[in-house]
Amino acid sequence: MSKSNHVRGVIELFCKVLLENKVSHLRAETLRQAKFNNELAIEPLWELLHDIICYCDGKSPNGKECRVTFNKTAAAVERVKSQLQKWGYLNPGLSQLPVDMSYGSRQLLLAVGWVVHSQKLFDQVISKRTNPLYQHLLTFIETRSKTPELEKSPPESHRSTVSSKEELQKQLVLCGKLQLSLRRLFAVQQEMAKITRSVHMYTKGVNLQPELDHLTTLEVYLLRHPGAMKHMLEELEQDNEQLKHLLDWKDKEHIFWQWLDSVLDLSIQEGDPQQTLLSLEEEELVYLPVPSTIGRDIDAARTELREAILKHEEDIERMEQIVFRKSQKVSQVEREVTTMLMDRDLVQLSSRLASCGIGPTLSAGASTLLAEESQQEQSAEEEAAPLSSSRFKFQLQSERSIKAGKLNILTNAVNKKTEALRERVEDLEETLRQMQLQNLEQLQQLVNQNTDVICILPRHFKGLLNT
Amino acid sequence: MSLITLQLGQCGNQVGGQIFSTLVDDIFAKSTGLSNKENQAYMQSSLEKFFTQRETAGRDGSSSLPMARAVLVDMESKAISHTLQQAKKSGRWTYCAKRSYHQKRGSGNNWAHGFCVHGPKSHEDVMDLVRKEAEKCSRLGGFVSLMSLAGGTGSGVGAYITQSLRDEYPHSFILNQVVWPYTTGEVIVQNYNAVLTLSHLYDTADALVVMENDTLHKICNQLLAIKNISFEDINRVIAHKLTSVLQPCVSDSAGGGQMCDLGSMLEHLVPHPQHKLLTIKNIPQMSDVAREFSFHQWSGLIKNLRQMLIANAPMEEGINWAIKPSSRTASGHTCFNRSLSSLVVLRGKDANSVDPFYFTDSSIYTPWMPSDMTCCVARQPRLFCEYEKSAALVSNSRASVQPLNRIIDKAWTMFSTRAYVHQYLKHGMTEEDFLDSFVSLEKVVASYDNL
Numbered sequence: 001m002s003k004s005n006h007v008r009g010v011i012e013l014f015c016k017v018l019l020e021n022k023v024s025h026l027r028a029e030t031l032r033q034a035k036f037n038n039e040l041a042i043e044p045l046w047e048l049l050h051d052i053i054c055y056c057d058g059k060s061p062n063g064k065e066c067r068v069t070f071n072k073t074a075a076a077v078e079r080v081k082s083q084l085q086k087w088g089y090l091n092p093g094l095s096q097l098p099v100d101m102s103y104g105s106r107q108l109l110l111a112v113g114w115v116v117h118s119q120k121l122f123d124q125v126i127s128k129r130t131n132p133l134y135q136h137l138l139t140f141i142e143t144r145s146k147t148p149e150l151e152k153s154p155p156e157s158h159r160s161t162v163s164s165k166e167e168l169q170k171q172l173v174l175c176g177k178l179q180l181s182l183r184r185l186f187a188v189q190q191e192m193a194k195i196t197r198s199v200h201m202y203t204k205g206v207n208l209q210p211e212l213d214h215l216t217t218l219e220v221y222l223l224r225h226p227g228a229m230k231h232m233l234e235e236l237e238q239d240n241e242q243l244k245h246l247l248d249w250k251d252k253e254h255i256f257w258q259w260l261d262s263v264l265d266l267s268i269q270e271g272d273p274q275q276t277l278l279s280l281e282e283e284e285l286v287y288l289p290v291p292s293t294i295g296r297d298i299d300a301a302r303t304e305l306r307e308a309i310l311k312h313e314e315d316i317e318r319m320e321q322i323v324f325r326k327s328q329k330v331s332q333v334e335r336e337v338t339t340m341l342m343d344r345d346l347v348q349l350s351s352r353l354a355s356c357g358i359g360p361t362l363s364a365g366a367s368t369l370l371a372e373e374s375q376q377e378q379s380a381e382e383e384a385a386p387l388s389s390s391r392f393k394f395q396l397q398s399e400r401s402i403k404a405g406k407l408n409i410l411t412n413a414v415n416k417k418t419e420a421l422r423e424r425v426e427d428l429e430e431t432l433r434q435m436q437l438q439n440l441e442q443l444q445q446l447v448n449q450n451t452d453v454i455c456i457l458p459r460h461f462k463g464l465l466n467t
Numbered sequence: 468m469s470l471i472t473l474q475l476g477q478c479g480n481q482v483g484g485q486i487f488s489t490l491v492d493d494i495f496a497k498s499t500g501l502s503n504k505e506n507q508a509y510m511q512s513s514l515e516k517f518f519t520q521r522e523t524a525g526r527d528g529s530s531s532l533p534m535a536r537a538v539l540v541d542m543e544s545k546a547i548s549h550t551l552q553q554a555k556k557s558g559r560w561t562y563c564a565k566r567s568y569h570q571k572r573g574s575g576n577n578w579a580h581g582f583c584v585h586g587p588k589s590h591e592d593v594m595d596l597v598r599k600e601a602e603k604c605s606r607l608g609g610f611v612s613l614m615s616l617a618g619g620t621g622s623g624v625g626a627y628i629t630q631s632l633r634d635e636y637p638h639s640f641i642l643n644q645v646v647w648p649y650t651t652g653e654v655i656v657q658n659y660n661a662v663l664t665l666s667h668l669y670d671t672a673d674a675l676v677v678m679e680n681d682t683l684h685k686i687c688n689q690l691l692a693i694k695n696i697s698f699e700d701i702n703r704v705i706a707h708k709l710t711s712v713l714q715p716c717v718s719d720s721a722g723g724g725q726m727c728d729l730g731s732m733l734e735h736l737v738p739h740p741q742h743k744l745l746t747i748k749n750i751p752q753m754s755d756v757a758r759e760f761s762f763h764q765w766s767g768l769i770k771n772l773r774q775m776l777i778a779n780a781p782m783e784e785g786i787n788w789a790i791k792p793s794s795r796t797a798s799g800h801t802c803f804n805r806s807l808s809s810l811v812v813l814r815g816k817d818a819n820s821v822d823p824f825y826f827t828d829s830s831i832y833t834p835w836m837p838s839d840m841t842c843c844v845a846r847q848p849r850l851f852c853e854y855e856k857s858a859a860l861v862s863n864s865r866a867s868v869q870p871l872n873r874i875i876d877k878a879w880t881m882f883s884t885r886a887y888v889h890q891y892l893k894h895g896m897t898e899e900d901f902l903d904s905f906v907s908l909e910k911v912v913a914s915y916d917n918l
Binding site for chain 1: 468605606607608638639640673728730731733734735737738739740741833834835836837840
């Protein structure tokens with residue numbers, strides 16, 4: 001078999017697997033056409049992308065849970081583009097494709113390849129497969145008998161003369177009907193549970209599935225209806241075949257990717273005439289959900305930032321002048337107020353910068369640091385250093401050195417205080433001793449005067465007296 | 468699906484016995500018009516609905532008889548024992564004697580005695596019986612309570628039991644069949660009892676099927692040609708009406724092929740919380756002798772039935788054909804009997820091919836009702852009670868407003884002089900209870916008048 005035959009087989013397998021797992025309908029021919037940028041392939045490929053997106057979102061377009069079909073409108077195309085960009089496919093080649101689906105099948109093919117790979121489509125397909133033996137009895141009977149779906153009559157045309165009172169009555173009726181329907185549903189569900197239980201009870205001890213101790217309702221149904229058994233056999237065979245296709249795909253997947261690689265090469269070699277034409281317009285198409293006013297917002301933010309910087313520069317100049325003039329006479333209050341003002345501006349500006357993604361973040365804590373910084377200078381040196389230099393220092397100092405400085409000041413202060421306290425204690429002790437002596441002398445005199453009293457002094461008092 | 472029947476009071480027990488025997492008559496009827504297999508399915512479905520059957524026969528063979536899914540409640544033992552005996556005597560079906568509750572002393576036609584004294588006292592025992600019966604159903608389709616409006620036990624205890632049922636089974640369907648007393652009246656306080664019962668049932672039951680004694684009497688007299696009409700005859704008519712609706716049939720709506728169970732009937736008939744009064748009209752009704760010699764066309768039956776609905780005639784004889792949906796009174800009001808919704812049950816030969824276009828006409832219904840919700844048709848090709856063709860119409864219409872108004876007026880006249888009120892007050896009721904009942908019924912009348 002030649003190489004091209006190999007490739008054709010694998011592409012056909014790709015389409016077959018997608019079809020069997022209800023992802024999408026696709027002809028193998030379409031993919032081949034897409035390689036050579038054929039216009040016929042455009043629409044089916046958009047549809048394929050749409051179907052894959054639906055499938056990956058948990059809503060199979062052909063399954064019951066979702067009936068969103070590709071309706072070939074510009075909105076649908078844009079939805080596909082937006083979803084692809086959300087997943088991270090930022091190739092401008094795709095986003096620049098026109099919404100009227102007039103060209104670009106090769107770009108689409110590349111996008112399909114990227115999505116299949118990046119979303120692990122085949123892993124999802126495998127994980128979503130279920131064993132036909134585990135399906136619910138009702139789904140089995142439904143697929144078998146193909147009961148006609150209820151006809152949906154279009155909602156009654158609204159009568160123009162309906163008054164609000166009548167409308168209210170109508171709503172009441174509908175509401176009541178809904179309530180009664182729910183009650184019926186509840187009763188049926190209870191019956192279902194009861195019957196299922198009785199089936200399980202009567203088949204206790206017999207099992208086909210090793211983890212159960214009874215037959216499931218589906219198994220009982222199959223045992224009672226030989227025709228259904230045949231149908232189930234067919235279903236199982238079909239399932240087997242589909243699984244085999246998936247296995248084949250895993251084996252031959254590399255051929256598909258090699259082929260896609262050749263498509264990419266071709267695309268790079270040839271370039272895309274329309275694409276270059278479009279890129280002249282330098283229009284970057286973004287389909288991610290962005291607010292429509294983003295351009296104006298950015299401009300506004302930019303001018304605001306510029307104004308703020310200018311205003312801030314003025315402030316700095318003014319403050320420097322003030323500092324120079326006042327030099328040592330800067331009062332504590334003034335100093336704090338200016339620090340706070342400047343700090344607020346700093347924080348605001350830095351947060352603005354941060355929101356633009358530039359510059360470090362500065363928290364409100366900067367103010368305290370700044371305050372301490374200036375206090376330190378005041379207490380330690382009592383010199384009127386220009387504020388600008390102090391600011392400069394603050395910017396350079398590392399956190400550790402700031403901490404060390406703080407600690408130094410603290411220990412100095414503590415030492416001074418202890419010294420003073422110690423002196424005070426010594427003074428007090430001295431006065432105490434003298435007072436004690438005086439009192440003792442007085443006592444001694446009193447004792448001497450009155451002979452009736454016998455005074456026995458504590459021993460250490462005697463020692464004191466003697467000294 | 469199974470229905471549990473509650474027979475409340477003397478009237479309820481008598482009607483209940485008659486209903487079950489009519490059911491059995493129909494189930495084991497000789498001429499069915501169906502193949503054996505189809506007939507078996509019908510019988511099985513009906514037996515499953517109203518009776519329990521033991522799988523193995525007892526030693527004496529009696530236990531293989533179908534046993535009614537019924538709970539019998541009365542404050543006197545007389546009616547219950549009579550009903551039990553009647554059932555036993557028929558030899559075709561029985562009651563479960565354990566499912567009956569009775570006391571020594573009745574309620575003496577005093578609603579308050581039933582509702583305030585006997586009701587709370589018997590509540591637990593009766594609910595126990597109901598629970599036992601409900602546990603036997605694989606699917607509880609709902610409750611059918613049979614009672615009269617006039618008496619003490621049926622109405623008083625009945626209203627209380629219905630309330631308890633709603634509390635205990637909030638998701639099940641409750642249909643109350645109420646027998647309206649004669650206008651001339653056997654009981655002096657029947658209007659009080661009726662007002663109190665109706666107002667209480669209106670809050671709890673899903674639907675009230677109204678059976679007027681006067682109308683039933685006329686049917687017995689004119690159609691069935693009975694000379695000395697007894698309550699038994701009247702009960703037979705009630706049973707005929709109810710069973711003609713409740714026996715298995717297949718509904719046309721929602722894709723077709725669906726069994727028309729009590730739930731779907733009520734869902735269709737009483738979706739509006741303020742409109743719960745149902746009337747049943749049957750055609751044809753005749754004595755057994757006349758039945759053999761009569762022949763009917765479906766088109767004629769349906770046409771008659773429709774005019775019965777519009778003119779609010781209880782029977783096919785003496786219908787006023789002048790009344791039309793388009794006709795107006797001098798003041799510009801419509802004078803026909805306007806409905807909210809209706810259910811047509813067709814039974815008998817060729818029932819599946821009848822086109823009930825007479826009832827899909829939206830002009831006989833209230834304008835705000837969505838047109839696809841007004842009429843529902845259910846069919847059953849099996850003959851019903853050996854009638855070759857028969858049609859029953861359940862309608863939620865103004866028909867019951869007139870008798871209701873009459874009762875309210877009479878009760879109000881009595882209440883304004885406080886006649887007999889002390890008899891009620893001594894059992895713990897207050898005058899406000901009376902007033903509340905009057906108000907809620909006036910509301911019902913008003914909402915029906917606005918149809």
